[in-house]
Amino acid sequence: MKINKAYQFRLEPTVEQAVVLNNLVGSARFVWNQILAASFEMFAKNEFINATNLVNKIMDLKNNPDFDFLRTHANAVSLQQKIRDLASAWSRFFDPKVHARYKENKKKPKKPKSFKLLDGTELQLRPLMPQWKRKIDRRDSIRLVQFDKYCRVEGNRVKLPNGVGFVKFRKSQDIIGIIKNVTISKKSGHWYVSFGCERELDQNPIHPSTSAIGIDLGITKLITTSEGQHINPKNSFKSNQVKLAKLQRQLSRKVLFSQNWQKQNRKIQKLHHHIANIRHDYLHKITTNISKNHAMIVVENLKVVNMSQSASGSAVQHGRNVKAKSGLNKSILDQGWGMMVDMIEYKQHWQGGLLIKINPRYTSQTCFQCQHIAKENRRTQAKFECVKCRYVANADFNAARNILAAGHAVLSAEGGCGKGRPMKQKTCGLREKAT
Structure with a gap:
């Protein structure tokens, strides 16, 4: 290998x-x-x-x-x-x-x-x-x-x-x-x-651990695991947003492409580079720790580009809650979810582990105890309360457990990830009952 x-x-x-x-x-x-x-x-x-x-x-x-x-x-x-x-x-x-x-x-x-x-x-x-x-x-x-x-x-x-x-x-x-x-x-x-x-390598690497973990990605809490562990975000862009806005206002008052404009532009580029380095370093430390301690990691196959789309709409039909959606988009992109999943994927490959990406549909609305699916189960961002069995838990923790269960279902439906199989897995569709 x-x-x-x-x-x-x-x-x-x-x-x-x-x-x-x-x-x-x-x-x-x-x-x-x-x-x-x-x-x-x-x-x-x-x-x-x-x-x-x-x-x-x-x-x-x-x-x-x-x-x-x-x-x-x-x-x-x-x-x-x-x-x-x-x-x-x-x-x-x-x-x-x-x-x-x-x-x-x-x-x-x-x-x-x-x-x-x-x-x-x-x-x-x-x-x-x-x-x-x-x-x-x-x-x-x-x-x-x-x-x-x-x-x-x-x-x-x-x-x-x-x-x-x-x-x-x-x-x-x-x-x-x-x-x-x-x-x-x-x-x-x-x-x-x-x-x-x-x-x-003479042979494929064998992961030293045998544990499996499900990961729910969020904004308030960057990672919530199926074991109940929470990892807070770094928010490198948010912490430097005021400074960045000040530099950009100073840039707008200078003559385009003049010497002073170029000096100011270099300051903005250095700050952006500093923000990216903070995010990159933090995600590397988190993903290395997770990859070393867990042989199987299950995450949601999120489409970050679609999740962070603008709500401004068109000139004919204006969007709704544009300012709130803009703030949400900044928070989503500040976390670097796509970069983090890519890091986990190649680090699991190096370690001999497995990464499974599952469909994120209904993972946050499904009760882990009775599998009841309802929008009313998650009435707030932090609390999950099943309307059927009254199971109460942290919403992110409940979602992480559902993600891990879906990962196990993928392995049993697809027969595992053997040699030569893709790292990204999906379940097969349910068969209709024979009449």
Whole structure:
């Protein structure tokens, strides 16, 4: 069994090294945009777009005398990998399954944009098409494959090509496995290095625990387990919301794209990055603890995109309780439910455990004792009281127990999750009684 894992660390380049790294990521961003423009021309002419066709266009850019910096301030391998990422983006655009998921999420349509072709006509850009990369976004990266050929790690330093040399990084944990590739990224003014590793196991891992647990996700309580344990949320966005609003008001009073506007925008981006880091770190600690202590974890298969839709409505028919729904949407997105479930899923895979996603329908309205389903069972957000058997419990705790019971029902209906079976399970439909 192979386990692929990435280790990300904070990179600490010197001033001279940062200049070289900026040139490398800047060249990769420039090549992305140039090839993207060429691919739009190919799309308008109904030409076939794949990685080979796009990568071959890099030499045309390098041979252009106006782009001589691509020969001196760029890495050939990273440019090829960047264009392969562009080809992957086009593959997702041409995939009908991706478009089906996009329509299912019912995202609010954006204002249509267009691209002016060389013949003067305009190409209407569609949803899910590859996007331009902008320097002002302050999110750049390059990826180097064949790590052993171009790079190496010595202690807390990594050797990078193109005259960068050895760069220190904050090595907070050991790198386990064979390093296949390395990604250098810049986010909100900070440099990061990510090592993509591959580890071969002689046999599939066996989880040290034998317990099973059901998890109910919420806002007031981030996690309520079927064992009665409650984990409070961090609410990193809510705690920084006032500061963020102040910075955004200051930004609105500045001239667009001026030097002062860019300085203020960098402050906002750093605060957003800080908020995301707090959430990411907190969810990693929670999910690691849960995954290590439970062999089977059952969660609801929630559609967070649909749950956090705007209630503003349309110009003809206005929505109701727009302000309250907006606050609820912020609270839902602040928790990071989707990110947390993804973390549990791959950590269970590493540990040899099992994650089951069940249908969330009626889990909060079903009585765990008598299985009676009624909307009146949950009259308040915190209290559950069955109208049939008078069973009283915490509403989230009752839901977590129902989630665990549904997970056991999935295992008995589907025959368990053996080797090669999908991690996401579903029960089969009930058969009609024979007459």
